[in-house]
Amino acid sequence: MEQYSSKVMEHFAHPHNVGEIPDADGVGTVGNPVCGDVMRLYIKVDKEVITDAKFKTFGCGAAIATSSMVTDLVKGKTVGEALKISNAAVAEALGGLPKVKMHCSVLAEEALKSALDDYYKKKGVPSPVKIPESSGHEHEME
């Protein structure tokens, strides 16, 4: 396997925003323990601005690092801006990911989308979030 970048290792060893937000305005859980990663992302929103984000993740080094990075990236952004954060942006902010670990950045994007979707639903407004039909990643062949 390719090695992790120093940025990934930094976020893995000292992840930012670990924890729960008990009165979160949006919560999203994605992934599958069978595949080795589950992410739960909490957001707190005030006047359309994400004031806080926290996560809990079961997963490998890349899964923890992408969770840490995506929660960093959304803080201070409006929900509209957060919707535009892509997996590529998360991976890029971490100085890249090994090819076999790109699915972790996809999972981070999905966790964020899922939390935003929950936020809109809780607010009672139509959700503009498009959740991909099959969440998670395809298994490669051996």
Next chain:
Amino acid sequence: MRNVYLDHAATTPAHPKVVEAMLPYFTDKFGNPSNLHDIGREAKNAIDDARAKTAALIGAKPEEIFFTSSGAESNNLALKGLAQANRQKGTNIIVSQIEHFSVLHAAKTLEKSGFTVTYLPVDKQGLVDPADVARAITRDTVLVSIMHANNEIGTIEPIEEISAITREKGVLFHTDAVATTGWIPVDVKALGVDALSLSGHQFYGPKGAAALFVRKGVRIKPQIEGGIQEDGRRAGTENVPALVGLGKASEIAAADIPRRLSSVAALRDRLQKGLVERIDHLVINGHPSRRLPNHLNVSLWYVEGESMLLFLNMEGISVSSGSACTSRSLKASHVLTCIGTDAAVANGTLLMTLGMGNTAEDIDYVIEKLPPIVQRLREMSPLYEDMIKKEKAG
């Protein structure tokens, strides 16, 4: 910082005496064993000596040892070579589902050329039932291949019982003894096998030197052709220094196995006890007693293996993980799946394999460092959070 290497199933360091024995064969004694002049003969004598020592370690005759480059090559040669050379006797092969991929993939290749393969299941402790082997053998069966011990969970298979069955039915029997040779007694006569794979770097020899034992009189088709080396069964100029190293490692192991068995097993038991006492929701994989003396394979619920491995590495501790995330296929270990480990739990698996260099202080250091890592990762885990909430809800 302390450095604790607990990944001896991946590879071992070469013994200093092994390196010492090898060195002259890179420079002064550089000859090609196929040449008749003195320089060539010197190299030929060296590999003859290595062959005799390797044979002595497993109770074989020197002419029954064929040198290869790796355990994977030995397994490929055994499966394909024995099946192809004895095809007129039948085209069915029997293997266990927990074999190393070098056996499983060789079997898959044979399936593409008209062989049928029967894959035998194992029980929750990883044991093959000899009665299953007896039932699976048909008039068309030509070869059975069951590993001596599993390289991941360490379970030692009932090879003697299986060989009694294959002998009675007149079927060839190969065993992959890469995980056992040099660690526990391996005797081809006692095991009753027709072919056996071993690899030098698994027991303090160099990488690139391995062997396949083939009982005298058993036909095998070469997989690398074009030379007279290894009695025509494996072409290519011999890796003389590495083979000298394999011979030396075999000689050392033959004298050292009783000590390896007792001292390493005591440390392994200390590690197991220490971890079981300090970490809840922990499962020991493999057989409780029929297990390699240096193996400890544990699944820890609600945490993922690679993240544990990386944190242990930061503390100077080297282990392996059975998690999906470290494999290209993103699938958990096929061995854990076969013994019925829940796929999610399998992802939280660590394989710790001890060696002669480990001390009680090393083990106590691991017992001290692992529990807080597990705790930290569990506090980060949504699965652990869900479990705690469920427990509270009663």
